[in-house]
Amino acid sequence: MIEATDLVGAMTTDEKVDLLTGQGMWRTHGVERLGLPALVMTDGTYGVRYSISQIDEKQEAGVDLDAFLATVNRKANDVEIAWGSMKPATCFPNGSSLACSWDVELARAMGEALGVECRAMGVDVLLGPGVNIRRTPLAGRAYEYFSEDPIVTGELAAAMINGLQGQGVGASIKHFACNNSEVERTSMDSIVDMRALREIYLRGFEIAIGKSDPWTVMSAYNRLNGEQAAESHWLLTTVLREDWGYRGLVMSDWHGIKDRPASLWAGNDLDMPQSRTRRDELLEAVNAGTVSLESLDTACIRIVELVRRSEAGRAVKPKPLDHDAHHRLARKLAGESIVLLKNEGAVLPLAAERLKSLAIIGPSAIEAVIQGSGCATTSPTRVDQPLAEIQAFAGDCEVRHFPGTGSPEALAAALAGAREADVAVVFVNTEVGWDGEGSDRSTLALAEGQDALISAVALVNPRTVVVVASPDAVEMPWVADVPAVLATFFSGQAMGGAVADILFGKVNPSGKLTTSFTRSMRQIPGYLTYPGENGRHVYSEGLFVGYRSHDTLQTELLFPFGHGIGYSGFAYSDLVLDRDTLRDGETVSLRFKLTNTGAVAGRETTQVYVLHGKPRVSRPAHELKAFIKTDVAPGETVDLTLALAADDLRYYDPARECWILDTDDIIVEIAASSRDIRLQAPLKTRSRVGRFREITWDTQPGIILATPIAHAAFRGFIAERMEISEDDAEHILQHCASSFLGMATTLDRRLRQRITREEVQPLLDRINADIRAWEQQPGD
Known part of the structure; x- marks a missing residue:
């Protein structure tokens, strides 16, 4: 096989x-003349969206006017209008749903299934997963993304990606970076x-790229700190390639350049995609010498x-490919x-043999809301109807459906049915069409009239179960009035069956x-700076995204990050750390016991947080650092072990442009959610790096005196400069x-000692060099 460099050279x-x-x-x-084939790619963060006209018929980019106007008001279920005739593909749970499994093996299995479907369709690269942080639940594409936390995002x-690429299909991790809103x-x-950029918004990409080596990275549409993301050398070369060592291909989002x-x-x-305009611009730049042949060849290589892969x-x-098996996996x-x-x-699980009647209320019990709108939209192979799946479990229990919305008569009928039923199950959702690409949601409310529907049903039936389909978080003004709530997010084509499985305890x-x-x-x-103005969106909360803000401020929430219950209970005990101090390059092992205190087998997601003590820099109260999901039989106790690396506890220092382990006394927390801490253990983190700040011309004397190397150096400098003893020099320092x-200005102001920058700079250089050398030495 011809080497890539030789092929490009020809x-x-x-x-x-x-x-x-x-x-x-x-x-x-x-x-063609060199035997290099073209590649086929298509969208699909949770299902393969294959447009027959655009791929098989090789339709050019762009559409005629009539076709364009037909797409303007497309909805999630109108995918054929937007993309032409579609090949059916399994619509798996969308990102915001899948992530709630906290199960990396299931994520891998979903990737494998996507890979199988891609191979069957002849797709070489699947444009996903989307790993942007869910900074705000209003974001239009939040349903595609995994979490407000980079650890969950990166691991899943x-x-x-590993599952997908294991089937010989490349991934395109996207959108790099900070595509957290659809507004402009x-x-x-x-x-x-x-x-915030390094610790939150880039961290998920960094973890995923380091653990999976995606074949491609897709740059984002937006600008980032003044630069178009698709044209940022800092982002695409300095960070991605030089800092992270990425060697794959970077592609643009469609027309993102x-x-x-x-x-x-x-x-x-x-x-x-294809753009004659941009193609000609590049050719002209190459011919004019403003783009070097070296950079052109590097990209071609x-x-x-990528083609070789x-x-x-x-x-x-x-x-x-077995669509039935994939549907079972989706379920x-x-x-x-x-x-x-x-x-x-x-109230849950329901026991059909003890029920006489069920009232199933809401249009989405018939027309399931399973996915969001936009480029990721999939044409499902089949869709489970929630009502039919519930009826399959109900046995002799009478199941009646009531739309409940659309007219006063429909509401009255639903309330009458709910009043007579043993249990009422209300299916609700956010407004379809404001849950996808191109527009953010304007509210956290459910679709019009649905909050009122829930409240009305709850008044006539105290055993009301609410099933909510939404792209992200929603408000629940009725939550205190109902005993049970299920959040499905957008769970894909098998959502109806999965809901029935849970309702009846399967x-x-x-x-x-x-x-x-x-x-x-x-x-x-x-909230106060969303969605920006005059083309600028300031991320005013900085590091304090999601639970990092809420738990630091102790905000009263509906439900905290990491929350979720089941039909089992879990007890935690006996946390032991294998060391009491953690230094650079080391790992601490956490051992603890998990017991299923319930009567049925269950799965528990254990979360590990680190509670900061007195950090040198601003940090959230605590942060997720690891998690594990475990199967536990009823009454069983399992021993679990997790590892935390010192590298995972670092913060990013913009002044030094590096990651630093803080010197702090922290608490390791074993938790069932960010607000449900079950076990704690102290741990010291120790590092010399970054313990002392760089000393500059205007560094205040108090900081200099708190830095032993700088303190001693200035004492000697003052003694020599003023021809006094070091004891007298120390008295001067304490006086200042x-x-x-700054120290020089203080000496001038308080003691009329004029010291120039030229005199001090060699001292500052020596101090900072000595600090760096001290940092590399062993010891605390």
């Missing part, structure tokens, strides 16, 4: 430029401070290497992901929230300790 400039430009909507260009994304998404400038030559220099290799993937015999995934938020009085619910449910929109961190000015 190409003409026109062929190279074509190679870096999409062909139609979903293909790359090949170079890595598992899904191609031009809005996300203004994010460096610590505004300056093609600039994007290539930044590290954005492939421009998607990455394309060739795909060819190797195609050579692997795929697993047979299992949904069952593991649906969150039982509340179950007062053990499945013991084990999903837990990966986002916080606030009582109102005003409690969302960053309270000054709010």
